[in-house]
Amino acid sequence: MKTHTLFFSPTQTGATIAKTVQNALETEAGESFDITKTAIEKTFGADDVVIIAMPIYSGRLPPIGAERFNAARGNGAKAVAITMRGNANTGDALLELTDLCTEQGFEVIAAATFIGEHSFTMKEFPIAVGRPDAADLQKAADFAQLIQERLHTEGPLAPPAVPGTRPYKDAMNPPGTAATGTNPENCTRCGLCQTFCPTGAITLTADGPQTDDSKCIWCAACVKVCTSHARAFTLPKIKEIAERLYQTCQTRQKPEWFLAQKGN
Ligand SMILES: Cc1cc2nc3c(=O)[nH]c(=O)nc-3n(C[C@H](O)[C@H](O)[C@H](O)COP(=O)(O)O)c2cc1C
Numbered sequence: 001m002k003t004h005t006l007f008f009s010p011t012q013t014g015a016t017i018a019k020t021v022q023n024a025l026e027t028e029a030g031e032s033f034d035i036t037k038t039a040i041e042k043t044f045g046a047d048d049v050v051i052i053a054m055p056i057y058s059g060r061l062p063p064i065g066a067e068r069f070n071a072a073r074g075n076g077a078k079a080v081a082i083t084m085r086g087n088a089n090t091g092d093a094l095l096e097l098t099d100l101c102t103e104q105g106f107e108v109i110a111a112a113t114f115i116g117e118h119s120f121t122m123k124e125f126p127i128a129v130g131r132p133d134a135a136d137l138q139k140a141a142d143f144a145q146l147i148q149e150r151l152h153t154e155g156p157l158a159p160p161a162v163p164g165t166r167p168y169k170d171a172m173n174p175p176g177t178a179a180t181g182t183n184p185e186n187c188t189r190c191g192l193c194q195t196f197c198p199t200g201a202i203t204l205t206a207d208g209p210q211t212d213d214s215k216c217i218w219c220a221a222c223v224k225v226c227t228s229h230a231r232a233f234t235l236p237k238i239k240e241i242a243e244r245l246y247q248t249c250q251t252r253q254k255p256e257w258f259l260a261q262k263g264n
Contacts, residue, residue: 001028001048001151002049003029004031004033004051005053006042007009007036008055008062008068009036010198010219010221011119011219011224012224013116014083016116019032020036020141021144024141025144025151028149028185035065035068036221037070037198039068040192042072042167044077045072049080050074050078051079052080052097054069054083056085056094056113058091058172059091059169061093063172065154066096073104073105074105076105078150079108080109081098081111081112081115081162082092082111083097084114085113085114086121086245087101087115087128087252088118090113090163091164091168092164092166093113094113098160105127110150110260114139115128115132115253115254116131117129118242119218120245121160122239125245125246127211128249139254139255149182153262157262158262159260160258160261174214178216178234178238179218179233180211180216180231180234181211181234182230183228183231183232187209187228187230187231188230191235192222193209193225193226196222196225197221197222198217198221216240220233
């Protein structure tokens with residue numbers, strides 16, 4: 001049995017948790033399918049376990065993440081569905097991810113929500129900074145032990161009962177306005193923002209990076225990879241949201257998991 005990871009993870013917190021779970025399992029390590037920048041056509045099989053991670057955007061999956069995941073087919077593979085939250089609301093995202101897994105032919109044996117540094121974190125409004133931290137990674141390893149037990153359970157398993165309701169809450173509208181901009185004085189033209197943008201919204205020109213309003217999904221990948229701190233949130237609305245979250249979401253939230261149960 002091989003365990004793979006598959007993730008849409010613009011700021012890498014989901015990728016970190018998926019890989020930690022993979023490493024803690026006593027199965028042969030398989031491949032990493034990073035669908036952050038592009039969909040990957042892949043059909044798994046009954047001998048595969050796939051650790052799937054996606055962020056929560058406004059209580060749902062990011063539409064482009066769900067769309068890219070659609071190129072994967074389970075074909076009887078076991079799935080572990082993980083959503084990442086920035087210490088705020090979880091909404092219906094985990095239910096949405098487990099539903100997609102089932103529709104695409106995976107058998108969901110476990111599901112979880114872990115916490116990652118909120119994409120909108122800024123110096124004046126820190127939210128879940130540095131997470132997943134050492135305690136979260138330990139939790140991911142603990143979760144892996146429970147998954148391991150499920151892999152050895154004989155007979156059919158009833159799917160995990162995850163939080164969320166159908167029909168799901170409305171997904172975030174495509175923003176239509178870029179959230180980030182570049183301070184030309186700090187920009188070194190390294191191009192990392194262009195390389196890491198999941199939607200190809202950034203083009204490095206002679207005048208520095210230019211952002212396509214229609215493609216930006218506000219994910220913060222460009223902000224987090226910018227080593228010269230030239231790239232930052234410039235849209236006032238993001239600052240308002242970050243301030244509100246800073247005021248309301250400081251209590252440390254813990255990872256939660258939901259396991260498939262032995263059926264009758
Ligand atoms: C547009 C947008 C909406 C978000 N909405 C939520 C949310 O509803 N609840 C929450 O807890 N975190 C929310 N977050 C924070 C991310 O889910 C969190 O930072 C996550 O760890 C990012 O995952 P990644 O590092 O794998 O990209 C949002 C982030 C973005 C960019």
